[in-house]
Amino acid sequence: MKKVVAILFVYLAIILVLTLQLARGGMPLWVVRYELTFKVSLAGALGGCLYCLRAVYLNACVKKAWDPDWEVWYLIRPIVSTITAYLSSLVLKAGLVVLEANRAPEAGSYGFIALAFIAGMNVDKFIEKTEDIAQSIWGIGKSRTSTRATEPESTSTK
Numbered sequence: 811m812k813k814v815v816a817i818l819f820v821y822l823a824i825i826l827v828l829t830l831q832l833a834r835g836g837m838p839l840w841v842v843r844y845e846l847t848f849k850v851s852l853a854g855a856l857g858g859c860l861y862c863l864r865a866v867y868l869n870a871c872v873k874k875a876w877d878p879d880w881e882v883w884y885l886i887r888p889i890v891s892t893i894t895a896y897l898s899s900l901v902l903k904a905g906l907v908v909l910e911a912n913r914a915p916e917a918g919s920y921g922f923i924a925l926a927f928i929a930g931m932n933v934d935k936f937i938e939k940t941e942d943i944a945q946s947i948w949g950i951g952k953s954r955t956s957t958r959a960t961e962p963e964s965t966s967t968k
Contacts, residue, residue, distance in 0.1 A: 811876050814884045815866055821859050821888050825852055846919050847899060853923045854895020854930025858888035861931045891930035898922075898929035898936060901943075 829852055831837050832845070841848055862884045870876040899922050929936040944950040 811866065811870050811878075811881075814881050815863070817885055818859050818862055818866070818888070821855065825855050825859065828852060846922060847896060849919060850895050850899040850922050850926035851892050853926040854898070855888050855892040857895065857927040857930030858891025858933070861891070862887050887933070888930075890933055894933045894936055895926035895930040897940075898925050901940060 828837075828848075832841070832848060832852075835842075837848075866876075866884065869880075902922055902925060941950075
């Protein structure tokens, strides 16, 4: 468990360093060109790390039910969260989800970043909602994965 927590904090440190570099303008031109994509990916990674740290706390400390078999899940989840966050920005850009009817000019990219954080924090629900959208627009059925629980929620026992 200590190894998992240490790696999650390394993930957080990397996210913090990259966020500070982006804010200071110290990123390469190719990153600056895709700044929104980079920001939403970092927000998703942050959401995934937060989710995993909370799950560690709940399962190891509160429930006293830590299971080493799930360590891989804790390490992969932030990476999956990063990818899911990026996909959330594509869903917004494609117009499949609208955050507000009249977008305020000063809002900037905060809606994208907020949705990315939420998508990264709750990958399962985001994928389920995306499948709902795909089913209603194109008639694509839900995957077998979304019809059964495949990973522990941070509030479930393991």
